[in-house]
Amino acid sequence: MNKITQPEHTLWRNWRGLSGWNFYFLTKFALLWFGYLNFHALPNLVFMAFLLMPIPSPRLHRWRHIIAIPIGIGLFYHDTWLPGINSIISQGSQLTSFSPQYLLELTNRFINWQMVGVAFVMLIAYQFLAQWIRVTAFTVTALVWLNVVNMTDPAMAWLPTNNTASASSPVAAQADKAAPGNESQPVTNGPPTNANLTAYLEQFYDQEKARATTFPTTLPADAQPFDVLIINICSLSWADLEATNLQNHPLWAKMDIMFTRFNSATAYSGPAAIRLLRASCGQPSHHDLYQPANQQCYLFDNLAKLGFKQQLMLDHSGVFGDYLKNLRAEGDLQAPLMSQAGISNELASFDGEPIYNDLELLNRWLDQQKKGTDARTATFFNLIPLHDGNRFVGANKGADYQPRAQKLLDQLSSFLDELQQSGRKVMVVIVPEHGAALVGDKMQMSGLRDIPSPNITHTPVGIKLIGMQAPHLGSPLEIKTPSSYLAISELVSRLVDGKVFNAPSVDWQALTQGLPQTDVISENDNAIVMQYQGKPYIRLNGGDWVPYPQ
Template sequence: MNMDNKPAMLPGAWWRGLGGWNFYFLLKFGLLWFGYLNFHALSNLVFLAWLLFPLPSQRLHRVRQWISLPAGIALFWHDTWLPGLNSLLSQGNQLAGFSPAYLLDLVERFINWEMIGAAFVLLVLYLFVAQWIRITVLVTLALIWLNVLTIAGPAMNLLPEKSATPAVVLNDKPAASKAPEGLDQSAPPTSANLTAWLNRFYDSERQRATHFPDALPADSQPFDILVINICSLSWADIDVAQLRTHPLWQHFDIMLNNYNSATGYSGPAGIRLLRASCGQTSHSNLYKSTDQRCYLFDNLAKLGFKQQLMMDHTGVFGNYLKELREDGNLQAPLMSQTGIAPELTSFDGSPVFNDGQLMQRWLDDRTKSSDARSATFYNLIPLHDGTRELGSTRTADWQPRAKVLFDQLDTFLTNLEKSGRRVMVLVVPEHGAALQGDKMQMSGLRDIPSPGITHVPVGIKFVGMKAPHQGQPLTIDTPTSLLAISEIVSRVVDGQVFNAPNVNMSVLTDNLPQTPVVSENDNAVVMMYQGKPWIRLNGGDWVAYPQ
């Protein structure tokens, strides 16, 4: 019994400092300072309390250290922008399909020697300073202060001040700022408000659909539609490779400069494009049944356009071809690749066939065919990360691959113009290649559909018009997405655009449906709100996309 009525104190020997865990937290503080962490302040404070809780015996202390190691690693992973466990499990089968050379390339890319060097310097400084200063006290106070900031709001910001303008933004002009009805962004960007806005966005998109005529008029003109769906091509990639001035881009009559592909992966991108006749849906709803009117190629088939499918790869990896058929409802047989020379080797070791030869085969087949109208979905992957030259085990540079592909497309469009055929060509990339990584993910990764990945160039060309082409492409800078593609197609299905003596592209593209920037993969949603990108991972809280 304590006769003096004083509270009993724990023996001083029971209290132990953080020891090496100090470096663990200092490393996190450093990464947080430079914006490389999605730091969970309360979780780290609880972990620190667990490490500091006084234990009576050295044996219990050792047991705690062993338990803390996997817990600390898991918490560190949780604090990064790296894919979560659900994402890794969902991508596990695809990872197993990567070639060993590509996996090694990814590992080498993942290692950042500059950051490893900086961590070593921090370790030496910690060991040196710890001789005189109780680092545990400083780490504890810093972590408590971070929790106070989290609760009280940004009264004082630990992070360096950044410009309000994101590093990669879509090219908004004043006309593009007009949000669809009910989707204003005036509310403060709290996590609850952002979630409510996203729900309103999907509610609004469910009401939108393209109207196609029930039948073509008697004076309609036959023509072909060719949708060229290029994997791994964004404006950011084009800028990194300095290919904006390539002659290819001068071929087009219309450029959608502010187009959002809405995803960072090929399968979902293909499904979204094939379902372009309805408003944008969530990622999970892509794999559920939908209204028949949503299928762009089905709408065209009802008007007499024969469906065709062309690819420069096998379509086996990631069940890509299977997803096009089951979730995109594209049942056309795959155009034969027999006799087409392999041009590259894909990241999974399968061949990537020569696109120049494939496009020429399409033109030859259409010239011989008796079908008056056709609608072709053509998927290309020579720009995909990990693609290599024949016989090589190293990933080929993206810029030379892109230049070859652009040259092939340029030659094809030139030959198409000489052929006299009437063809509507739409170049609609799936997503970007992520040539330049950011603070959330390294180059080549697309688990998070950032604006730099989903902001893609869309070009539309009418080959065989009677009307003269304008000198420069008409650029559309309002925020558009897949519904705009379907809308433009619906406006020209009668083919009169090819027969008219004059064509005003501005009238053809007037009042295209605008779509706010919302992009989604399996476990990540990125959207633009009040001119800034915001991200939600694994259904958690929204945070500003780190710049």
């Protein structure tokens, strides 16, 4: 009887395993475990199947490995929290204006030397264990398990996260959902599935479209003239203050009102300015920021209709990122830019432009107010000395954040004292654009703000009424409910007649009662971060929602 033999090229004889690609996937598993990846389970499984597919020809097998290299690199990038290609392309022109020293500094920050060390140890361990263990079997099993878990739990609850929410942090549980003034906010009574999170976001934006501040059509005959000065600070959050031990700076004690849970809703300067200038309407999506808005949304236009002359100050040129153009086109702020001639500068920005001394600019503003004939003014002042990459004139290295922040807060505190002595009636609103990302997290390195993380968008907002007859409280009244720009607009509308300045006493609780509350939802062009049932979730590039790594 002839022995029947199987052909030499039977497919099962050509299974070669993953070889060095095992280390590729093991590295991803380790980064996923520590929360450094936005892991896409199914594309990785497909890529693994492509690598394992038996190919009889050794030559074609080698070509498969060559073809797999760019695919693997692209998939690895896709699995990271790094900015998407669209974001990089949209900001490419801005990157070209960065100084070489700043680009080198960013590159050095990008490298996580601790993780490089972990990867080296893993490589040695893999090379050692692969002599006796079929690592491919473990890799395949692990990736199949991740896909099964992902299908049964789309929210990826198996990722290690910190479930403890601090009441003082932007990820604190919103236990006060039923508080007065917040009855119209979206409900959060379903599990955090992808569908529920998307529905919650859509409901939020639908409800925000219906919210607006009602300003009086005219001022009463006994209205008191005063000035509104809005100081919009780039790169200052509670996390930055805590990192530099400036959360208890004397400036904050001088405030009459402090919003301790204010959300800037974005991590970039242009969108932040537009949101502030359109504060009289509910929070729009990032896309809608660059669409025509109802005229009643523009805070400075509402004030102008009541006789407040618009004024504009910058401590920079406003050229970078078309900032000044955005103020005009999207924020409807057409006031001429106050002259910067003769103002000194100790700092230069990351693109080499001068940053003018803020105290000198504020004093110039005060001098012009004294000499001017306008009874009421509304001024928008944007300042950027805390922006990442700024350096002292003549220096090549970026200036440390702490001394810059200390000086700026000292200058603002000093100016409030000068303003108090001037006898003018002024409503000062200090509202940062966003934080500096001084301390990075698992999603993005220090200084990177492509993702509007809670630490970046949780900003200190203070209001000080200068020239009042009523005595200062001694410590500011804290607004502890989740708030955003609509609350500022509402407070301005309540004070617009100026009568509070001549009142012998002020009921601050009544004045701030029922201010609009706004759920913590922040958005950049390609990233949305929102709080749901006391925990933050993120969606990148229109994909699925995942828990924000803690």
